[in-house]
Amino acid sequence: xxxxxxxxxxxxxxxxxxxxxxxxxxxxxxxxxxxxxxxxxxxxxxxxxxxxxxxxxxxxxxxxxxxxxxxxxxxxxxxxxxxxxxxxxxxxxxxxxxxxxxxxxxxxxxxxxxxxxxxxxxxx
Numbered sequence: 339x340x341x342x343x344x345x346x347x348x349x350x351x352x353x354x355x356x357x358x359x360x361x362x363x364x365x366x367x368x369x370x371x372x373x374x375x376x377x378x379x380x381x382x383x384x385x386x387x388x389x390x391x392x393x394x395x396x397x398x399x400x401x402x403x404x405x406x407x408x409x410x411x412x413x414x415x416x417x418x419x420x421x422x423x424x425x426x427x428x429x430x431x432x433x434x435x436x437x438x439x440x441x442x443x444x445x446x447x448x449x450x451x452x453x454x455x456x457x458x459x460x461x462x
Contacts, residue, residue, distance in 0.1 A: 355388050359444045359447070381438075407458060
């Protein structure tokens with residue numbers, strides 16, 4: 339059924355991207371015994387690739403033939419982008435010296451998955 343294919347693709351893709359952000363968090367422990375993307379190419383580039391990989395997931399989610407389901411990725415993408423730009427602006431303006439951990443990426447994907455699953459569960 340088409341509903342199952344959409345649901346599986348979006349959930350699988352979002353979890354795969356979330357795991358990339360989780361690998362960023364575990365990078366220091368992985369050096370020497372795991373060959374993850376953050377270890378190979380660095381944290382910033384791995385985060386950029388993770389963000390880029392989320393676009394096809396959001397595109398598939400947005401093509402589901404139900405307006406309510408389409409609303410979840412349509413609201414999620416600009417909200418996360420604006421939040422991240424605001425965070426960067428705050429770091430530059432207030433001169434925060436905190437290290438970037440990219441945990442926000444994991445939390446953002448968790449919020450997206452929760453919203454998508456709830457909306458998908460409630461539609462007929």
